Amino acid sequence: MSEITSRPIWGKLDPADQASAHLVCAEGHGIEAVVAAFAGRDGLLSRATVVHVAPVGAARPAGLGGAAYHRHPSRATALTAFRAHLARAKMGTQVHLAGSEAFLDEASAVAVACGIVGDGLTTELSGPATRRVQCVHCKGMMDEVAVTPFACSHCGINLTVRDHYSRRLGAFMGVCADAEAPGVLPAASRF
Amino acid sequence: MSATRYTVRVTEAEAVTPHVRRLRLEPADGAALPPASAGAHTVVTLEANGRTLRNSYSLTAPSLAGGAYEIAVLRSPTSRGGSRFVHERLREGDTLSVSAPVNLFPLHRLARHHVLVAGGIGITPIAAMAEELSRLGASYELHYAVRSEAAGAFCRDLEARHASRMRLYSSERQERLRVREIVPHQPLGSHLYVCGPQRMIDAVFADARAAGWPEANLHAERFEAPAGGDPFAVRLARSGKSTTVGEHESLLEAIERIGVEAPYLCRGGACGECICDVIEADGELDHRDHFLSPEERRAGDKIMICMSRLKGRELVLDL
Numbered sequence A: 001m002s003e004i005t006s007r008p009i010w011g012k013l014d015p016a017d018q019a020s021a022h023l024v025c026a027e028g029h030g031i032e033a034v035v036a037a038f039a040g041r042d043g044l045l046s047r048a049t050v051v052h053v054a055p056v057g058a059a060r061p062a063g064l065g066g067a068a069y070h071r072h073p074s075r076a077t078a079l080t081a082f083r084a085h086l087a088r089a090k091m092g093t094q095v096h097l098a099g100s101e102a103f104l105d106e107a108s109a110v111a112v113a114c115g116i117v118g119d120g121l122t123t124e125l126s127g128p129a130t131r132r133v134q135c136v137h138c139k140g141m142m143d144e145v146a147v148t149p150f151a152c153s154h155c156g157i158n159l160t161v162r163d164h165y166s167r168r169l170g171a172f173m174g175v176c177a178d179a180e181a182p183g184v185l186p187a188a189s190r191f
Numbered sequence B: 001m002s003a004t005r006y007t008v009r010v011t012e013a014e015a016v017t018p019h020v021r022r023l024r025l026e027p028a029d030g031a032a033l034p035p036a037s038a039g040a041h042t043v044v045t046l047e048a049n050g051r052t053l054r055n056s057y058s059l060t061a062p063s064l065a066g067g068a069y070e071i072a073v074l075r076s077p078t079s080r081g082g083s084r085f086v087h088e089r090l091r092e093g094d095t096l097s098v099s100a101p102v103n104l105f106p107l108h109r110l111a112r113h114h115v116l117v118a119g120g121i122g123i124t125p126i127a128a129m130a131e132e133l134s135r136l137g138a139s140y141e142l143h144y145a146v147r148s149e150a151a152g153a154f155c156r157d158l159e160a161r162h163a164s165r166m167r168l169y170s171s172e173r174q175e176r177l178r179v180r181e182i183v184p185h186q187p188l189g190s191h192l193y194v195c196g197p198q199r200m201i202d203a204v205f206a207d208a209r210a211a212g213w214p215e216a217n218l219h220a221e222r223f224e225a226p227a228g229g230d231p232f233a234v235r236l237a238r239s240g241k242s243t244t245v246g247e248h249e250s251l252l253e254a255i256e257r258i259g260v261e262a263p264y265l266c267r268g269g270a271c272g273e274c275i276c277d278v279i280e281a282d283g284e285l286d287h288r289d290h291f292l293s294p295e296e297r298r299a300g301d302k303i304m305i306c307m308s309r310l311k312g313r314e315l316v317l318d319l
């Protein structure tokens, strides 16, 4: 079985001075990467809009200066808002995304589908490096999987976690790791 | 590049302006031509006055329909004879050989809106793009700057086809294309494509960057035909062959003439495919491409053989 070695590279948030506006979408602790990237750049923050997935009642994070801040309780509602902001935005706006791998996968797909690529988009991975995984054999879901390969906690098959995130299922796919030679597994690696 | 070549017959040759000749090229032997996408070019081999010239020409809008390629050739006073040959010698019924299309200037399929900008003969790929976008029902606008309406190729056809999506700027009527006024209000996710003189490309990009456009959304077709220069000797170290590069010949054409295959795609100094290591240069490298950085030029150990030359006696290449 061929192994997928190309993990998406998420990089660092990198707001450009010459951008006429900044549109940020962050999930949870991803907002800390946003605050760090914009630290000391009040001029840029005054032209920024921040869409944040955070629990209802959470305080506005410190360090966002004059940015317009919108909190949403779930990823789905935040991405709907993000789409609406994209639809209204003009060229010159730079887009920034920060959060978990699954969040970045979903949010960057929204941006790319809108024609935003390359230096028009910066991304940064933050938060614990674990994945929600579905076993493709028994369909069991597992949260916070930290290593690959691992044994499915539902059916016991050894699973390799693929790097492709299924938006439909909201999970990464786990496929049998030792189909050809049972018991022979590649070395375990952490995400 | 061991490119497949196709023999085509000139089935229509028409002066669309006093300086632009449109050629329709259909397969001479019944073999189908590969399909062309908007922005693609073909390399045409011209046997002009006993010399073999190979020039790149953008495929124009009618090529998208399949079955034939069309190109539009500007008569250039500085050309090495290729455009003069097309204008003065080539007749309907003559045959030529062309390469499979190569697209170094493709449309960005996911763009939310496309801004197309052409200057003069730069309209050839841009008009093909506009045609494709119109067929796809995509969002686009077309800006075309010409010296005068009489000198601009396809003005009337394009206006009929693209109507309110098109703006024509004629310098004869004192109309100036002001990119600074076009770029700021485009929806996020727009992509801009420009083809025209180098000065125009630089100016358009400068205005877009100043409005905060990222590089990834800016596309240009930069290539131009190689110009001639003083003859010089070239020696190919690996194949052990040498020759003299003639006044009207490019280094790449001279290398092909002595039977050595060198890689290329655009033949216009834009793609980087023909980069070659310089082993020795008795003289000064005359860089004429848009590919090498100023540092690479200064280092003096690389040359783009489709465009650049030597001012001096002999050049030794790793070929």
Ligand code: FES
Binding pocket: B263, B264, B265, B266, B267, B268, B269, B270, B271, B272, B273, B274, B275, B289, B291, B304, B305, B306, B307
């Ligand atoms: S062939 Fe493209 S740069 Fe020379």
